[in-house]
Amino acid sequence: MLKVAIIGPGLVGGALLEQLVAHAKSQFFATLPISVVGLINSKKMAVTPTPFPEADLTNWKAAILGATAAPANLASFVEQLAQLPGPVALVDCTASDSVASQYPSWLTKGLSIVTPNKKAFSNDYALYHKIKEISSSPSGPFVYHESTVGAGLPVLSTLNDLVRTGDRIVKIEGIFSGTLSYLFNNFSIPGAASTFSECVAVAKASGYTEPDPRDDLNGMDVARKVTILGRCAGLDIGTDTLPVENIVPEALRTVTTADEFMQRLPEFDEHFKELNEQALAAGSVLRYVGLVDVRGGQSAVKLMRYSLDHPFASLKGSDNIIAFTTERFPNPLIIQGAGAGDDVTAFGIFSDLIRIAERVGLQRVHL
Ligand SMILES: NC(=O)C1=CN([C@@H]2O[C@H](COP(=O)(O)OP(=O)(O)OC[C@H]3O[C@@H](n4cnc5c(N)ncnc54)[C@H](OP(=O)(O)O)[C@@H]3O)[C@@H](O)[C@H]2O)C=CC1
Ligand SMILES: N[C@@H](CC=O)C(=O)O
Numbered sequence: 324m325l326k327v328a329i330i331g332p333g334l335v336g337g338a339l340l341e342q343l344v345a346h347a348k349s350q351f352f353a354t355l356p357i358s359v360v361g362l363i364n365s366k367k368m369a370v371t372p373t374p375f376p377e378a379d380l381t382n383w384k385a386a387i388l389g390a391t392a393a394p395a396n397l398a399s400f401v402e403q404l405a406q407l408p409g410p411v412a413l414v415d416c417t418a419s420d421s422v423a424s425q426y427p428s429w430l431t432k433g434l435s436i437v438t439p440n441k442k443a444f445s446n447d448y449a450l451y452h453k454i455k456e457i458s459s460s461p462s463g464p465f466v467y468h469e470s471t472v473g474a475g476l477p478v479l480s481t482l483n484d485l486v487r488t489g490d491r492i493v494k495i496e497g498i499f500s501g502t503l504s505y506l507f508n509n510f511s512i513p514g515a516a517s518t519f520s521e522c523v524a525v526a527k528a529s530g531y532t533e534p535d536p537r538d539d540l541n542g543m544d545v546a547r548k549v550t551i552l553g554r555c556a557g558l559d560i561g562t563d564t565l566p567v568e569n570i571v572p573e574a575l576r577t578v579t580t581a582d583e584f585m586q587r588l589p590e591f592d593e594h595f596k597e598l599n600e601q602a603l604a605a606g607s608v609l610r611y612v613g614l615v616d617v618r619g620g621q622s623a624v625k626l627m628r629y630s631l632d633h634p635f636a637s638l639k640g641s642d643n644i645i646a647f648t649t650e651r652f653p654n655p656l657i658i659q660g661a662g663a664g665d666d667v668t669a670f671g672i673f674s675d676l677i678r679i680a681e682r683v684g685l686q687r688v689h690l
């Protein structure tokens with residue numbers, strides 16, 4: 324049995340819990356070798372040596388992290404999990420830098436990690452390298468982070484398969500942000516009815532944005548994804564050196580809260596309307612794209628114009644599109660689908676947990 328503990332049961336972590344419970348209840352599947360033994364948010368925590376019962380997981384806010392739960396203490400939470408017998412995986416569903424910086428110490432304790440949090444893989448290269456080094460043993464602990472790029476879409480697993488079978492990556496380009504995809508797909512099309520700020524509000528309400536939507540609009544979320552892809556393709560790149568186009572209006576960059584930012588954004592609708600009208604007058608639309616230029620060294624994140632017949636111009640909803648150009652695929656291998664949202668992100672985490680459960684099982688068979 325793989326024991327799982329979730330750090331940050333918010334939007335994505337909550338959806339993961341729902342999927343795990345639904346799977347356990349379904350008569351369609353074989354029994355899942357995964358059980359939940361720990362939950363922690365910024366206020367409360369609970370760890371159990373025996374799995375939480377299904378009924379408690381369904382009602383986790385009151386039944387597990389309710390009034391009687393212990394105050395949150397991440398160090399103690401991890402220590403208790405490290406003492407449990409058998410394999411344990413920590414699922415970091417926060418967007419926290421400080422949580423991400425602790426991965427090496429958790430791995431050293433033998434705990435595997437699955438996460439949609441991009442920070443550990445896109446902050447300084449030393450942390451990334453350390454995590455890769457400690458998790459490189461075939462006997463574990465393991466690290467999987469499929470949902471850090473394209474949510475649950477099989478982007479990193481595809482890239483890793485290309486690389487480890489000896490293909491050479493030329494470039495990876497695409498629309499990597501569900502938020503910015505939704506925004507421009509709905510705002511920058513001929514005859515669009517919504518304003519820019521209305522589209523941002525819908526993206527936020529739909530669970531596509533980062534906890535602070537400025538992390539999407541300033542390009543940093545896409546820059547992190549470009550960095551992760553670049554590093555997986557063998558490049559030594561980082562968000563500090565990547566050219567990134569920030570589309571947050573100057574006056575809103577320093578407002579203190581995400582709420583204030585959302586309230587004031589309509590003041591800048593006219594600015595975005597003008598940008599859009601210029602693009603449309605030239606027979607094109609605006610799309611926010613990322614490029615990992617492995618061969619040419621011109622990786623970047625920017626707002627671009629595309630003609631109406633370009634595949635990027637006809638994208639729908641929060642879809643991401645990721646095109647891998649490689650020596651084997653001179654006509655790019657393309658992955659497309661919903662690239663943000665709680666359910667599709669939780670799906671990527673759930674699949675990664677199954678991968679670990681399988682590797683743990685295989686290891687037992689070999690032993
Ligand atoms: N939404 C999406 O479509 C996608 C999201 N992601 C990533 O998934 C992650 C989660 O996003 P989302 O669910 O939207 O975020 P939420 O803000 O909904 O949830 C974050 C959770 O983390 C908890 N938390 C924050 N800091 C700590 C801490 N130091 N210790 C313990 N718990 C903490 C919060 O606790 P509390 O509730 O007490 O505040 C909350 O439960 C992010 O890294 C995001 O980038 C990746 C791909 C797609
Ligand atoms: N805020 C992100 C969520 C997924 O990484 C996005 O909009 O793509």
Ligand code: NA
Nearest residue numbers: 469472474476
């Ligand atoms: Na993915």
